[in-house]
Amino acid sequence: MNIGVLGLQGAVREHVRSIEASGANGIVVKRVEQLEELDGLIMPGGESTTMRRLIDLYGFMEPLRQFASEGKPIFGTCAGLILLAKHIVGYDEPHLGVMDVTVERNSFGRQKESFEADLSIAHVGEGFNAVFIRAPHIVEAGEEVEVLAKHNNRIVLARHGQFLGCSFHPELTADNRLTAFFISMVKEAKEKTLA
Template sequence: MIKVGVLGLQGAVREHVHSIEECGAEAVVIKQKEQLEDVDGLILPGGESTTMRKLIDQYDFMDSLKSFASTGKPMFGTCAGLILLAKDIVGYDEPHIGVMDVKVERNSFGRQRESFEVELDIAGVADDFTAVFIRGPHIVQVGENVEILAKHHDRIVAAREGNILGCSFHPELTDDYRMTAYFINMVKEAKEN
């Protein structure tokens, strides 16, 4: 069975676990870096990127996360998770994990009270996906090997670069598991190769 880890330091961990299980894969909440060796793919959940970075540093996760990415095992960052994966962040001198060739801008869609839902056309996933945006970032620019999967008002909100997937919204906060299923399929393909 495919095992997908969810970084369990902060954020919407339980919701991601539920969506993974609904897709027929095994979910593992990752609270220690050694657990990364046991999973086939990893989700970095939404939450607060600055807090998540502090916890990644506190629990000595950074090198293990970079190493995980270098193995070619798929990673999926949602909202704050996308910020962690990005190689470039507007207003910051250096990235966090920095493995996806995108530049992101934090809090692009307003404050918490300005959260909203919108139907998106996501390439390879769905043409009617209800996306929940909560203080989400957006992708300002992409590298040449990055495939843009979705836009909202001309802002890039989902993209993929090889085994790395990122989105600005929270797919785990709906009962639509197609985005998670898309990632699990990436994990299956990577495991077979």
């Protein structure tokens, strides 16, 4: 299984390491054509405004929408979650707008307010050490969205069909359980298309 990591900005190598530790093939995606060889895609953390500029600059927006419309799973972490969200607090337009959630940027404070917290994650397990860096959070989730984890009553991880979005950086620890969960979503989606 080929899992891509959008390689425009952010913790790309760390995601690839986690994908490979979970038994799949990790590919750094820098060109639009590479999307065709993927079964799933991770959109990493970084700075969402910068990432959007690079997505536009390299002509990724429509191909990413196409990728999503083909039923292929996408996992957005931190800035990646902002890119997936249908609504962003204080902004008129979404980026990809494929995941039925409303997110608020930098809702846990600035860089210096970064922190770690142990989370209990549905389908994944207890004691997941989550690293929050200038993290957004999900203010509101649509009715088809499954909330998988909260921190201090704020939604920090959710799944909407083939989309998975989280506020934190799962790739910055040695715990690969969340990446493995995403890979199981990719497997599931692949089996559906083959059926």
